[in-house]
Amino acid sequence: MRALVQLGMGYSMISQSAGLRPLHWNDRVVAVPVSGPVPHEVLVTAFSSRDRLARRARAFLDHCLRQPD
Secondary structure (H helix, E strand, O other): OHHHHHOOOOOOOOOOOOOOOOOOOOOOOOOOOOOOOOOOOOOOOOOOOOOOOOHHHHHHHHHHHOOOO
């Protein structure tokens, strides 16, 4: 995912503490704060069925799969 972002072929949404810049980022990867309404986007996730998801990953996936009320 980071490679696609770095090559300008995608974007990613991450949870990041303010002011921290991961070491693997370069001048082509920047953080853009999100505020206000976020437009609807298609979310794609991939993981191996042989792997057990971490509790946080499972909670995130469950949240994303919930139908809006």
